[in-house]
Structure formats: structure tokens, C-alpha cells
Amino acid sequence: MDVFVGRETRCRGTAGSVLDTSQGLGASSSSGSFNPGRSAITFFLESLKTQRGRHCTVMLRSVFRCLRINPVAGHRSMSQSSLAGKVAIVTASTDGIGLAAAQALGKRGAHVVVSSRRQANVDKAVALLQSQSIQVTGTTCNVGKGEDREKLVKMTLDQCGGIDILVSNAAVNPFFGSIMDSTEEVWDKILDVNVKSAFLMTKLVVPHMEKRGGGNVVFVSSVGGYQPMQGLGPYCVSKTALLGLTRALAPDLAQSNIRVNCVAPGVIKTRFSSALWQNEDLVDELKKQLSIKRIGEPEEIGGVIAFLCTEEASYITGETITVTGGIGCRL
Secondary structure (H helix, E strand, O other), X not given: OOOOOOOOOEEEXXXXXXXXXXXXXXXXXXXXXXXXXOOXXXXXXXXXXXXXXXXXXHHHHHXXXXXXXXOOOOOOOOOXXXXXXXXXXXXXXXXXXXXXXXXXXXXXXXXXXXEEOOHHHHHHHHHHHHHOOOOEEEEEOOOOOHHHHHHXXXXXXXXXXXXXEEEEOOOOOOOOEOHHHOOHHHHHHHHHHHHHHHHXXXXXXXXXXXXXXXXXXXXXXXXHHOOOOOOEHHHHHHHHHHHHHHHHHXXXXXXXXXXXXXXXXXXXXXXXXXXXXXXXXXXXXXXXXXXOOOOEOHHHXXXXXXXXXXXXXXXXXXXXXXXXXXXXXOO
């Protein structure tokens, strides 16, 4: 016996009659004692004459009690103030996934600190976020440089008073071709920015998160961290390293109430990956591997990143969430 608003469920009442709720609580398939001109609620109250009817009434009252407490039951949405009072640093955040993450965090109430290597890009992103009523501060930063990382953290502390969230999104890929043709300089550049700076930024912000009772770190990896893409060998290796960094940091930082997680996007429609999604032949081949037959959007990654920073994800740490449209991801 099951009663629920708007679902195709049935419940027996008096004389074996059946109420069909597939059209809501006003429809009935019974030709018995239920009068279509009366409400389903009246019908159920009258069915108190039978033991079975009493069960239906109790269940119906439970449904309405739930709806009174939570009028959007069954359609739960993340609170738009779930990160109110939090301060979030998002690196490489003036475009693509980084900007989408800043938007998602800001719309949930966080004060976001965006950065890029170019001031013009910072100014453009700050103006956009402000137009969306998001609290935002911006500065230039090349995360591959120690002095820039320190400046970013200091400015955040001076202007925002603390740090609760770090989204490490910065990455470079200066090489395309056979991995055997890659040079030491290529490896140094990729590992310095994509891996080492991610760890060193984390090391800088952790003491300030501890002062505020905890925090969240989210690394942005890639589906290429699971399945290397042809021509992108060194880059994909760096993204695999972030999966390991997430698992290594999580136990140590959990004792400080800091959760560490990772997001591994598939092919997303950003400027960084435009060489992939603008090639129709490559897209056709890619879609064969996808359950959802389209390229992802930055906002679909930003939302997952923001979720990982909320209390709704309070029992998640050391994990990588793959957002790939259904591509199988295993190491």
C-alpha cells in the first residue's frame, strides 16, 4: 500500500476500491464507493471504517506532514546560501571551468577570489561576477611562481579575512605529440604548474583553514588522468598525479576538519579543450564512448565543485568525482 503525490501508485480503500494517484490526489479508477466529485482526501478519511483504510490515512497524513515541513520535498535544491560567510580561492578562474566554479560558489553565498595571469582577464571576470550579485575579489597570479602564490594568499587574507575553500584549477599543456618526443623542459613546466603548485597552494592555505575550524580543497583533474589521450601524454600523467595527491592529503588533513576531493571532467566545451570539441571527426568518435551523447558544459563541472564544498558533502573526502558523460574511468 503506497500513497504519494503525483506518482503512479495505488491504495485500496473501502470495499476493495482502488485510488489511482497517477494524476495527483484527485483521480480514481474505482467504480465503487468513491465519488469523483469529492476530493481524494475526503474519500480516504471516510475509509477509516476499515483497518486497511486507517493505514492509508496514516500514510496520507505522513505525506502532507512532510510537504508542510519541506514544501519542495522530492525536488530538493541546494540552498543558495549554503556557503554564506565562506571565502573561496579559485585559481585560473577567469574562463572555462575555473570561472564556472567561481560562479557556482558565489551563487551559494561564498566570497570568491579569482585570478589569472593577465589583468584584463581578471577585470572582465570580476565585472561579470559582480553583475550576477556575487561577492568577488580579483588579482593577477601565475601559480607556477612562489611569490605569486604568496601574494594571492596574502591579498585574500587582507581583503576577506580568511580562507575556507581552495579550488586548484590551474593547468598548462605546452606539448602535443608522442610522449617519447617530450623534453625535460616540457615535463618541468607541466609538473611545476599542474602538480607541484597544486600541492604548494594547499600547503599555504591549510594553516588559515585550520584557524577557521576546517575547510575544503578541490583539485581539478581530467578524464585523461584515467585514460591518457593520444598526443597528451605528459599532461595526462600530471592529471593522474592529482588523483594520488587527493588520496595522500585526505587522511592527514581530515584531523583538521579539512576535506580534500578531486573532480575529473571529461571533454568540456572550454577554450582550453577547443582543439578537441571543434573537430567534428573527433567529436563523433568521442560520442561513441559517451552515454550522454554531447560535450559537457563548464557549469556542469562548477556545480559539482561547489557541491563538494558544502555540508551536503560533509562525509566525502579523498574521492575523485568523474563528470564525463558516462565514459568509463578506472586506473
